[in-house]
Amino acid sequence: MAEPAEKTPLESIPLAEPATALPVADAGIEAGVQALTPRTIADTVRRVLGAETGARLKAYLSTCTHCGLCAQACHFYLSNAHDPSYAPIGKIKHTLWELLKRKGQVSPEFIRQASLIAYTQCNMCRRCAIYCPLGIDVAYMISVVRRICRALGVTPLYLQDTVNSHSATHNQMWVKADEWVDTLQWQEEDARDEIPELRIPLEKEGADIMYSIIAPEPKFQAGLIYKAAVIMHVAGVDWTMPARPGWDNSDMAMYSGDYDIMGRIKRFHFDTAARLRVKKIVMGECGHAFRSVYDTGNRWLGWRMPPIETQHAIDFYYDLLTSGRIKVARKYEEPVTLHDPCNIVRGYGLHEKARYVVNALCEHFVEMTPNREYNYCCGAGGGVINCGPPYKQTRMRGNSVKARQLEATGVKVLIAPCHNCHSGLEDISQHYHLGLEVKFLADIMYEVMEK
């Protein structure tokens, strides 16, 4: 069901002029396109569509009435002056429909455009699915296009590099095994200055909880590990972090369409939890990783649901606060607003728990509009931010509607309980001069809790 008419846009942030994709130079896509032949394209399209799609895709294709109602859902469409090529169904029309209609007999140039659309002009945020009267999931169809592009070797260079890292190191950022453990030990040492008996238990077999995170944390944001350790310690949680591969729950292979690598890294994640015999996995504040662990990666391997209970940080914080294991000493005073990450709100329904947590930690919470499952995507998830600098301008243009939404709150502290959203929103804030301070829930919890 569509939400009622939205606020009049603020004038301070102009909408982008209608335009097709901005010109970009991406060596990954270029090299892939150069190697294509009409034959390989047709064979690959036939193989992927024949072997890997079925009733779901058929149902979507046969029921879509081309009504265009989904257009109003898409931040790319709204931000690019209602350019129809950015409408969800427009993106399908220019990619999957043509591939099907022409039985894969398309030119390398077509694949280049399809790749740009699928990887950089759709965040797979699934907002359009809730506006479509038939519930058609355009993001799923875009994932089929990505799968075809990946099989043809036409993937953005930056995204492919993170997938290469996943395959070689089982983490997204080329973090080496010793660097990972060393970071944990160093964070523990630092945290001991604040809480002398604090531990980051490594490889503790039989702990209640395995805490898994995404690789940018040890690489760039080690302070988040420190804060998580303080929260675990104060809450008296019996927890552990693995010292062996499987500690990174992120998954760019899911977004590039490299499902065998996705399966491999998800297997490592669950095998590690099973090896450590934990009762559940608690994941840090990341949305796409949750999608991979809870929905996509587990299912590729044959599990309907995660084989070991898996909890997103919001849900975990909710439990800690409602059970009184974390108590708030003094609420965060500055007004805050909350961004609902697509993957854990539209994807998993954590919005009310997120509000409980924010209200428990903060004095003054201002809703952005629209919100909850109707929230606008940050434009970074879905692997788009991971396609790197060549697409930053496309991303920024596609986010003017998000910038307006943020500006309308009049608030300067923005909580984004997801890593990709966090980075994407920081870019938006900077690009549109919003002056926002973007925070994780853990940042605020650490600041206001009784220690």
Added chain:
Amino acid sequence: MSPCDSWDWETEEKRIPFSRWQTQYQWVESPCVAPDGESIAAVVRLTEAGFGVRVNDRLWTQMFEKAWHLGFAPDGRLVAIVSDGETWTVAVDSRLWEHRFDYIWRPLFCPQGSHMAFAFQQDRQYGMILDDHPWPNTFANISAMNLSPDGLHTSASVQVKHLPAGDIFAFAQGAFSAAADGQAWPATFMNVWRGCFSPDGAHLAAEVRLSPDEYTIAVDGEQWPHTFTAVWEPRFHPHGGSVTAPVRLDGCWTLARDGRIEWRRNFVQCWQHQYSPNGEHIAAIVCPEYGRWTVALDGKPWRLRVGDMITDLSFSADGRHVAAAVKNKNTWSIAVDDLCWHHRFDRVWPPVFSPDGWHVAIKAEKEGRFALVVDDVVTPVSGEVMWSPCFSPNAEKLLVPLIRDGSFVRRIVSMGEVLG
């Protein structure tokens, strides 16, 4: 003669006060127990910046700036990775290895415990060290470390070519290989993952990826004649020299031997395959229908189906029985030869067969307490902490180390006592 022949199987109970350790030190890490159950040890914090190792009523004489991965080798030696703040080394029964590195991790022991290996990093170069003998060559990165069953050889996946940051083209050319005892195969691959040694340690097989969609197994650097869309970890036949691995073809998984399909049945998933000790049978964890899991023996799935997961597959020593930990509707149990135990637990640990293969014992958790469970009988042997049980060589008794009422207890339980 098995090492446990010489253990004390007569004394019913030995106790070591343990809870007082907690008051003696600022903190005590999770303890570990010797295979014979005679010793309990833990890393303890002695001063602001100093850690020690406590074993029963003794304290190692050295203090370390850091100590981790404390554990007993299968032969009973107590091992830790320790640092003086500058470099890292290995401490074995409080004696330090001669070689020191910028970092050491991933301890590996051979089943008898007579040999041990670790991964090391020195000046951003990586290698392995076996019994204090480091590899002669080091590499830009290392993963999937492995020790041969006889404990005489080490292997790992290694990066043999320079990979500039973000260079997806160099990556596609293949920058990885496998190294045995520090010698890399001449062949390079896009990826090299887990490897395994032949029983005599003379050959090494590993999962390799040739291109984004071509996976296969390489043995001593030679790839199988066929490729697949995915593979899982290979295994050598215990006696024959052939290599098997789960492979994915046309969207389905099955088992291949030396590159050719071995099992006629296909599965949604197939992994963790294992040989019986005599090499006559192969068991694997499989998903015959989407979302339903079971064990396949020689390619034929059990009738049992569970929804959540199966793990810890193991054969009895005579190869006639198979057991696994199974999780269904969020509770754990044990399945033996296609029959699931009636009791359900919050958690179970790997099933342990008696030497004659007739009994299965486990450590299981229910409502925060750990109990010894034998052949689906929940015994009164329980504790706040417990380690997995071990059968006596004649299968008449069980050694169960546990912590109860603040004491470490080494319990010897007779099978008559637990099964009535």
